[in-house]
Amino acid sequence: MSDKIVSDAEKQRESVELYLKQLGNIIYEQIENREFPWIMMQSRSTDNIIYDPDLRQYVLGDRMIRRHSRNIRHIRPFTQLVWTAWFARELLRLRKTSTLREVYYSARGQRDIEFKNQAESDNIITDLETALNTPREEFNIFPEERSAIFGDLTIEYTVPGYEGKRMNLTEHPDGVMIGPALTSSKFVETSADKVLVIEKGAMFTRLVEEQAHEQFNAILIHTAGQSPRSTRSIIHRLNRDHGLPVYIFTDGDPWGVHIAMVIISGSANAAHLRGLATPEAKWIGVWATDIIKYKLPTENLTDYDVKRLKELTADPRYKEELWQREIATFLKIGKKAELEAFSRYGLTYIVDEYLPAKLEGL
Amino acid sequence: MSDKIVSDAEKQRESVELYLKQLGNIIYEQIENREFPWIMMQSRSTDNIIYDPDLRQYVLGDRMIRRHSRNIRHIRPFTQLVWTAWFARELLRLRKTSTLREVYYSARGQRDIEFKNQAESDNIITDLETALNTPREEFNIFPEERSAIFGDLTIEYTVPGYEGKRMNLTEHPDGVMIGPALTSSKFVETSADKVLVIEKGAMFTRLVEEQAHEQFNAILIHTAGQSPRSTRSIIHRLNRDHGLPVYIFTDGDPWGVHIAMVIISGSANAAHLRGLATPEAKWIGVWATDIIKYKLPTENLTDYDVKRLKELTADPRYKEELWQREIATFLKIGKKAELEAFSRYGLTYIVDEYLPAKLEGL
Numbered sequence: 217m218s219d220k221i222v223s224d225a226e227k228q229r230e231s232v233e234l235y236l237k238q239l240g241n242i243i244y245e246q247i248e249n250r251e252f253p254w255i256m257m258q259s260r261s262t263d264n265i266i267y268d269p270d271l272r273q274y275v276l277g278d279r280m281i282r283r284h285s286r287n288i289r290h291i292r293p294f295t296q297l298v299w300t301a302w303f304a305r306e307l308l309r310l311r312k313t314s315t316l317r318e319v320y321y322s323a324r325g326q327r328d329i330e331f332k333n334q335a336e337s338d339n340i341i342t343d344l345e346t347a348l349n350t351p352r353e354e355f356n357i358f359p360e361e362r363s364a365i366f367g368d369l370t371i372e373y374t375v376p377g378y379e380g381k382r383m384n385l386t387e388h389p390d391g392v393m394i395g396p397a398l399t400s401s402k403f404v405e406t407s408a409d410k411v412l413v414i415e416k417g418a419m420f421t422r423l424v425e426e427q428a429h430e431q432f433n434a435i436l437i438h439t440a441g442q443s444p445r446s447t448r449s450i451i452h453r454l455n456r457d458h459g460l461p462v463y464i465f466t467d468g469d470p471w472g473v474h475i476a477m478v479i480i481s482g483s484a485n486a487a488h489l490r491g492l493a494t495p496e497a498k499w500i501g502v503w504a505t506d507i508i509k510y511k512l513p514t515e516n517l518t519d520y521d522v523k524r525l526k527e528l529t530a531d532p533r534y535k536e537e538l539w540q541r542e543i544a545t546f547l548k549i550g551k552k553a554e555l556e557a558f559s560r561y562g563l564t565y566i567v568d569e570y571l572p573a574k575l576e577g578l
Numbered sequence: 579m580s581d582k583i584v585s586d587a588e589k590q591r592e593s594v595e596l597y598l599k600q601l602g603n604i605i606y607e608q609i610e611n612r613e614f615p616w617i618m619m620q621s622r623s624t625d626n627i628i629y630d631p632d633l634r635q636y637v638l639g640d641r642m643i644r645r646h647s648r649n650i651r652h653i654r655p656f657t658q659l660v661w662t663a664w665f666a667r668e669l670l671r672l673r674k675t676s677t678l679r680e681v682y683y684s685a686r687g688q689r690d691i692e693f694k695n696q697a698e699s700d701n702i703i704t705d706l707e708t709a710l711n712t713p714r715e716e717f718n719i720f721p722e723e724r725s726a727i728f729g730d731l732t733i734e735y736t737v738p739g740y741e742g743k744r745m746n747l748t749e750h751p752d753g754v755m756i757g758p759a760l761t762s763s764k765f766v767e768t769s770a771d772k773v774l775v776i777e778k779g780a781m782f783t784r785l786v787e788e789q790a791h792e793q794f795n796a797i798l799i800h801t802a803g804q805s806p807r808s809t810r811s812i813i814h815r816l817n818r819d820h821g822l823p824v825y826i827f828t829d830g831d832p833w834g835v836h837i838a839m840v841i842i843s844g845s846a847n848a849a850h851l852r853g854l855a856t857p858e859a860k861w862i863g864v865w866a867t868d869i870i871k872y873k874l875p876t877e878n879l880t881d882y883d884v885k886r887l888k889e890l891t892a893d894p895r896y897k898e899e900l901w902q903r904e905i906a907t908f909l910k911i912g913k914k915a916e917l918e919a920f921s922r923y924g925l926t927y928i929v930d931e932y933l934p935a936k937l938e939g940l
Contacts, residue, residue: 325921362726388749389759392752396783396787557683557686
């Protein structure tokens, strides 16, 4: 089995490397044909980002754009894109990973490549994702954020030096960090029948300590705020490949609501990608109606919170009744509550009472 | 061996529980003697925080204060302190951990205990540390921040359900999270002969990927910005108990400089505690003089950076020549550079060239 797995990862690496080579070949051909080289890709401008109600996520529309080296305004991003593709291929060839920030600084070592700032290089990396129709994690560019996972899931590593080595994710009771090695690992086996996603570190630690993974037969995932894409892709894989339903717990405020929604329906920023959204995932708390029902300690909504809630009301991802009801309730009561607020009933109340009630109520 | 270790952790738990009981007993006795109860502790006001050049850290001076329940202004913090001591004892008795935030919300479940906000409850927890002369981690109150560790160190857990279980910290190649379980574990064995402390996640991942732990025979620690206290206590233990020298790499800016200093000499906030500072640790980069020497890509210092550098110049912890020279150089060149800036010379330059040169230069 382990040979097969490693060769799956190897096959993926080879196919992404092939895309990159093809991109290079096209440019070479264009030059040999005495054309100014150009690259075609879907437009990422806001008027080409459309909410797809079937896929239940944002997608790019049909409008294409052409980066053309004959166009003086295009020469800079065209050159940056070609360099970034070369860099990505080097990463794959050398079996190295890199962060977004390192890509930016690597470019600064090149005489003829210039990025004003990291925002510009991040943007070109997104162009490359769009042109190849492939998330950057597959060409080994990762973000810096770290989240964590815990529960009975046996993984098998594919990173150099660890190929074929297995680990069970209950082995470290502080939770296992989600970085490049975990993201690229194969999920071998799990006895869990659900995934609980938790926004806050304190609550994740609480759930591990109360052995919630056993009580609820669940894999626990800590997003550390807005989930990094690698974490969303792990949630997606557990749902799609292992058929595990996903339940999301966040703070009861507009930011928590949106953390849940991005896991469920993706973000406009990632409209060019598939495999990150989990439309079947459920946001099960902290709802505005929970604040009332459980008499939670609250803070007042700020003006900024209110403005954000009003924006969400108008967002097509929020059209279903549950979301509209909860957003309206937040606005009505003018209050918000954190996950930790349940501690007022004792540290274990959330595990002993709230979560079971919520899961049963579905 | 494992029995002994567990009983060491158990002994520590018991001794902290004993302090807490004694605190309670004193208060009971005072009441029985028909006195208004009071608690005595060292003053934490700024005029009683002194830099101790022998210990090379901030300490509290000899001035004591008395929280007296006869004094109407003291009743509130006195009551809060007694409740917090009760809560800490419950944590120890039930073998549970808690975060600072959960303590705050737990208090909100009590009819007669009031904290205006978390800052107020954090402050009372610090009072309790001072009164008991014991860091809050020993009565199971942890912060939320997470940092990471990687390298050949075998630990043995003491948390419930994992007692006596061992893990080697090379087992997960994304790094092992530093949470309550790792912090409370026993360090059994290491073949490493030094500790490399790294401020940034990207650089930590780079070092793991380049197997810097083998090349430098080092344990790698990622602080994720300003190190949490549990991480500083782990660094301290590796230095004191295992005799490993500690080298710190941070961004080359006033904030990076101070991350290094807090590991070395502690913070004024923790002047009431021992066991967190590592005076023997060395800050070995990114120095201002490295920015010049390695022609690193830079950003301009902001006004805020300059103001901060000037504050550091006046701080007694910075009186040694190295610090004064580097701060003066930052101010002279008006520039700063991040750790990732070395990527301009290729992703592995920092491991192949910079770190060996720095370690040799010592």
